[in-house]
Amino acid sequence: MPIRRYMQEGAVFSPQALSAMSQALIVTVEILGIGSDEAKRRDVARFLIRLMQEDGTLDAITLRDMAVAALGGVAYCGLQGLPQPSNYGASTELAAKRWFLHNGEAGAL
Numbered sequence: 492m493p494i495r496r497y498m499q500e501g502a503v504f505s506p507q508a509l510s511a512m513s514q515a516l517i518v519t520v521e522i523l524g525i526g527s528d529e530a531k532r533r534d535v536a537r538f539l540i541r542l543m544q545e546d547g548t549l550d551a552i553t554l555r556d557m558a559v560a561a562l563g564g565v566a567y568c569g570l571q572g573l574p575q576p577s578n579y580g581a582s583t584e585l586a587a588k589r590w591f592l593h594n595g596e597a598g599a600l
Contacts, residue, residue, distance in 0.1 A: 494509060494513045494516050494540065497532075497533055497536035497540065498540060502544075505547070511550050511551040512539045512551075514551035514555075515552075515554035515555040515558060516532075516535060518551075519539070519554075519558045519562070522555070523535070523562060535558060538558055
């Protein structure tokens, strides 16, 4: 699912950033169970774009984890066996900040 259709006119990103955002969009929409709700897809895409505008070095896995945690899927971030990002340093830092759902409340481990 290309993210370009959700971008504002004049927004400029590197090919790597566009690829990371597109990959993160596909997986985040699936994880959050959004399905074919275009308004929700657009909102997720805009959130991912904003994250990338703030830090253009994010990879797809980090974007996905940040979006899922922020948009209501915090329990997902605690699942084992997630694909590892190519940016190991960022994934190690993110792992230290993972959120877990415990007795209906989210908290950092």
